[in-house]
Amino acid sequence: MEKKYILPMIPLRGLTVFPYTVLHFDVEREKSVKALEEAMMRNQLVFLTTQKQPEVDDPSIEDIYKVGTITKIKQMLKLPGNIIRVLVEGINRAEIKEIINSESFYEVEVIEKQTEEEIKKDAEIEALMRSVISAFEEYAEFAPKFPIDNLYNVTSIEEPGRLSDVITAHINLSPNQNHELMECFDVKKRLEKLLGFLFKEIEILNIARDINIKVRKKIDKAQKEYFLKEQLKVIKAELGETDEADQEVEEYRKKIEKADAPQEVKEKAYHELERLRKMSPGTAESSIIRTYLDWLIELPWNYETKDMLDLKRAEKILNEDHYGLQKVKERILEFLAVRSYYEKMKSPILCLVGPPGVGKTSFGRSIARAMDRKFVRMSLGGVRDEAEIRGHRRTYVGAIPGGIINSIKTAGSKNPVFLFDEIDKISSDFRGDPASAMLEVLDPEQNNTFRDHYLDLPFDLSKVLFITTANTLDTIPLPLIDRMEVIYISGYTEAEKIHIAKDYLIPRILKDHGVDENKIKIQDSAIIGIITEYTREAGVRLLEQNLSKIVRKAIKKIVEDDLRTIKIGKKNLQTYLGKPIYRFDKANLDNKIGMVTGLAWTRVGGDTLTIEASTMSGSGKLTLTGQLGDIMKESAEAGLSYIRANAEKYGIDKDFYKKLDIHVHVPEGATPKDGPSAGITIVTAMVSALKKIPVRGDTAMTGEITLTGKVLPIGGLKEKILAAHRAGIKKVVIPVENKRDLDEIPQSIKRRIDFKFVSNIDEVLKSVLVGDDEHDDKIS
Incomplete structure (x- = not known):
């Protein structure tokens, strides 16, 4: 049977009030306060419904659900800040038929649906009620802090409609689920929906309980370990023993956490740290582990410097440091140009081949300065042991990483300019073939997972710009030559040597000796005389040595004779260098x-x-x-x-x-x-x-x-x-x-x-x- 009422209405935010339940809520909005006052002046009845969007402050009829609950106001309490706390009791469902007033407060005409007395309780509904009660009892077992008294009060309800509403009020459902149950006037369908919701909540609570148990076990284990460790510290303190070992382990642990290293490296470090923790600090093995951990922590696993890709600046630096060598300079500028377009480009592996003294080794340093990279050099002359490249395994006494990893650590970045000097002087014997070990290092397809014997972990060398130098290719294995881009550097002409001496060698020698350029002047005729009569070389190394000899003798003469300046020309060249060594005259x-x-x-x-x-x-x-x-x-x-x-x-x-x-x-x-x-x-x-x-x-x-x-x-x-x-x-x-x-x-x-x-x-x-x-x- 339907009944009509004209009642004040209060829209609630995020709250659904069901029939047969008693609860309180706070009222603050002006319209809601006036609706309360109007209800108190009438029969204390107020219609409560839910807003669709809680954030709307002044909802219209489209912003609220049409189905709500007729409730009776039991108590009102004014709180500070113009807030009124209201205690209400739900009576029955009702649906809005018409909005009577919406000016000062909401007043609506609602239709009340059938009451509990009119619901026929058949066997199917009885079965549904028992299933709902059973599910609710199971829910109550999982629900945290659920009052046992409430469980008894709920399960003793015999009216199906009331049972569904009271249980709904006691379980944690979403606003949409609450509204779905609120709009369901058919008691049988409401019980079925409630049963489905209960089963879903029980499943969620089951999963949550399993998670809580696992977390609790972990926490309990951690607390137990912490408690035992604290006890151990107290015992050690009572015995007068120091806890330096524990402090050392903790310091290593912090360093590992801060290290910018791959997960594989950190896992290896934690494993070794656990071994160290269980060892006596005085054992030889503990010292080996400490050294190993230091290497893992200090290596630049992921740090790399940013390349300077300004071609004009790079070209200027290369020209400042070296005269000639145009092929090498052009190749480096090409690499920088392509790198500016595609940062993931693999670094070339250059092999500079030429006679001694033409600037092959020093050119690597210039490349590093031009690219704004770190520079490291490793001489391969006379290297016979493969372990000098790949390192020794940790099973050997005094094992250390190979020269490559050692140089990378010295550089402090994973992308330095790495110069392998005198690669043609590598030899081999019973200790292995270092040239074969270099095959992986100088292969862009393999060196991204270079594995040093000491570390036994992959290290990425693909970002390194490798440069090798050699006097000849005859002694280098063909597979190694195949991995490199060979650039031939020829000797210098007489004119080039004069230019190099005037613009590069003499200013540097004078600076190294702390002499002002105006104090000692070496004329062109003297330079030509040194080139033709005192040196016979493709490079300029002997030329530099003779110029240094002249400067030293000139400084000595300045000090002894208290001279202001000295000029060295062809005429007095023998005074400083002695008799000519070579003569190219018509007699020959x-x-x-x-x-x-x-x-x-x-x-x-x-x-x-x-x-x-x-x-x-x-x-x-x-x-x-x-x-x-x-x-x-x-x-x-x-x-x-x-x-x-x-x-x-x-x-x-x-x-x-x-x-x-x-x-x-x-x-x-x-x-x-x-x-x-x-x-x-x-x-x-x-x-x-x-x-x-x-x-x-x-x-x-x-x-x-x-x-x-x-x-x-x-x-x-x-x-x-x-x-x-x-x-x-x-x-x-x-x-x-x-x-x-x-x-x-x-x-x-x-x-x-x-x-x-x-x-x-x-x-x-x-x-x-x-x-x-x-x-x-x-x-x-």
Whole structure:
């Protein structure tokens, strides 16, 4: 049966009041206060419903649910701040039919639905009630601090509608679930929904209980450990024992927590720390663990410096520190340019190959300064033990990490410029092959998980810019060369050396000796004199040593004679350096029979090579002296066979090999010599000796010869041409196929040397043998 009421209405925020329940709430809004006053003046009845959005301060009819509860006001209490606390009792559900007033307060006409007396209680409803009560009892077991008295009062209710409303008021449901039950006028459906909600809440409480049990166990274990540790501290204090070991372990633990390291590293560190905690502080093993933990904590696992990608600044720095070396500078600038577009680009692995003293090692430091990176250097000269690269395993006494990890720690970042110096000097013995260990380090596809034997943890080396230096590639294994980008650096010309001395070496030497630049002045003529008469090198190392010697002697003279300034020129150079060591004058360039100047490539640059040949009565024996290698001996034998086959062509007695012995000698016999490029030089010397015709002294040559007289190309042309220039050679004979290599020769050198390109030995002999027209005609 339906009943109509006209009642004041109070919209509640986040609260649902069900029939048959008693609760209190606070009223503060002006409309709600006036609705309370109106209800008290009438019959103390007020209609309570719920707002859809609690944050709305002045809700309209669209902002509230239409189904609510008719309640009776039991008590009102005024609190400070114009707040009224109201105690109400829910009577029955009702639904808003019409809004009567909404000006000063809400007044609505509501329709009350059927009462408990009108609900027929059948077997199905009875079964639902029992299921709900059983679920509610189970809920009460899990619910924290649920009053037992309330449980008894609830389960003794016999009216189904009242039972559902009272239980709903006692369980923790969401606002949407409460409203869903509030709008359900059908008692049977309401019980079914309530039962579903109860089962869901019980499941949630079950899960929460399991979680609480697990957390409690962990907390109890931690509390127990803490309690036992505190007891142990007190016991140790009573016994007079110190707790330095515990303090040390705690300090390590804090350091590990603060360390910016991968999780795998931290787990390893905690494992070792637990071992340390259980050990006696005085054992040898504890010292090993401490050292290991120090390495794990101090390594820059994730720290890297930020690259300076300003190309103009980088180019300026590279030019300030080094003269020339354009190929290397260009490669570094290319890397920086690409890095500015794509930061994840893998770093190149450069190998600078060239003679000593050209600035290979110091260039690595300049690259680091240009990129604003840390710089570390590791010399590989004479390294024989693989452990120097990968480290020793911790099972060995005195084990330490290898040089790579040690250098990374010194740098303090995971992306330094790392210079491997003298990589061609690595050797191997029974302790392993260090060159093979370098294969992983210098491979961008593998070095992101480089594993040092001591650490036994992967370390990322992919961000490191590796640079290697070498004098030659001959002794480097091919797989290692394949992993590197080889850049050849040739020796310097005389003009370049003068420029380097004036702009780089002299200012640095004066600064190192604390001398003002105006105090000691070294003139260009002195620099030229040092280059031509006191040094014979591809680089500038000896030049720097001689300049330093001059500065030291000049300082001594300034102090002894109390001089203001000193000038060093060509005239007084011998005063500081003594007599010249080398002389390149016309006496050395005279035309001589059987003496030819060849050009050779060595690990320290190019060099001139004098080859002498003489004949004597004998039976055709060929004697080779001067510590010649097998290849060079074979070239001499091939050359002699060619001369025998073409003796008449050159005006030589065809039976000379039966009457004469030939002796070919290369001076400086203590120095080993080898290679095929002296072929045409040896042939020219033998032809000159056999024909008794002199060879031009101002001419040098290089080229391999075949049995048919063809001249084959050679390598190291730039170094050889620079050596010829240093020796004062005016003309150089080279294979025609090497003509393309002249692009690498500086123009200043090309202008001073006359190049003769040859394809066969006839052209060689015609251009270097000094004779009359008859001889020239025979050769041509």
